[in-house]
Amino acid sequence: MNPSTPGARLRALLSGGDLVTAPGVYDGLGAALVARTGFGAAYLTGAGVSVAGFGLPDIGLLTATEMVERAGIVADTLGDVPLIADADTGYGEPMNVVRTVRAYERAGVAAIQLEDQAFPKRCGHLPDKELVPAERFEAKLRAALDARTDPDLVLVARTDARGPLGVDEAIDRANRYARAGADVVFVEAPRSIGEIERIAREVDAPLLINMVQGGLTPDTAPATLAALGYRIAIHPGALLAPYVLHGLDALVRLGGTLPEVGAGPQGLFELVGLSDWSAIGERHREVNV
Structure with missing residues (x-):
């Protein structure tokens, strides 16, 4: 292990006994704040980059190029703080995944996260997600493993099976992806807390959990997660949610009109056009049938 690489620094954290808490970042300012407040790691949130960087909902509208550029800015600002970076579905088939991994690695990330949703993906806490077959995702994982030039780059495999297929399938896929070589x-x-406990008990791999404010997963104390054996807890909305709420308040104080804001991730995405983009997708889906 070369401790000078981002991946090695993250692996050193994972080898310790403490839960790694990674606040979500999406720009240079957030990265600077995380670095200066003493966190051991940060998480490049695709939802945050979509919403705050481009004014778009997290439904697969960003490109690999846009995400890689943001990853480079954030990783550079973080300095020695390792960055776990969301790479959605890898932006294509195994060949595309190879290019994605190479680009993210050059950008300076410590870990790259790939998921088994069909393209275009959706935020994990929205309904109507669609998955690719597990064996197809395993091919992407193999491509990602072959593509990394630093063997310490951490590969995170995410399954979204819980929503459309249930927790049994999610656990089955999680174990399959671990056997295929995923590091986390x-x-x-x-x-529910019962499902959180069951996943920890039945998945034979280092585990990451996503704490989304207003999302589907119950907020769970770090000490509880650590005791269950989770190694990383990401908090994608740690900076984004206060930014939106305080930003709206500041604008209203200047004389603006408070828009109707729904609860949770869906409400956030509605502020940046979720309904409009969903209607576009449905309209063209019908045309192509």
Whole structure:
């Protein structure tokens, strides 16, 4: 292990006994704040980059190029703080995944996260997600493993099976992806503390969990997660949610009109056109049938 690489620094954290808490970042300012407040790691949130960077909902509208550029800015600002970076579905088939991994690695990330949703993906805490077959995602994982030039780059495999297929399938896929070589496994959106406990008990791999404010997974104390054996807890909305709420308040104080804001991730995405973009997708889906 070369401790000078981002991946090695993250692996050193994972080898310790403490839960790694990674606040979500999406720009240079957030990265600077995380670095200066003493966190051991940060998480490049695709939802945050979509919403705050481009004014778009997290429904697969960003490109690999846009995400890689943002990853480079954030990783550079973080300095020695390792960055776990969301790479959605890898932006294509195994060949595309190879290019994605190479680009993210050059950008300076410590870990790259890939998920088993069909393209275009959706935020993990939205309904109507669609998955690719597990064996197809395993091919992407093999491509990612072959593509990394630093063997310490951490590969995070995320399954979104809990929503459309249930927790049994999610656990089955999580174990499959671990056997395929994923360094860390991420079961998205468990619905109860019982499911959180079951995943920890039945998945044989280092585990990442996603704490989304207002999302489907119950907020769980870090000490509880650590005791269950989770190794990483990401908090994508740690900076984004206060930014939106305080930003709206500041604008209203200047004389603006408070828009109707729904609860949770869906409400956030509605502020940046979720309904409009969903209607576009449905309209063209019907044309192509």
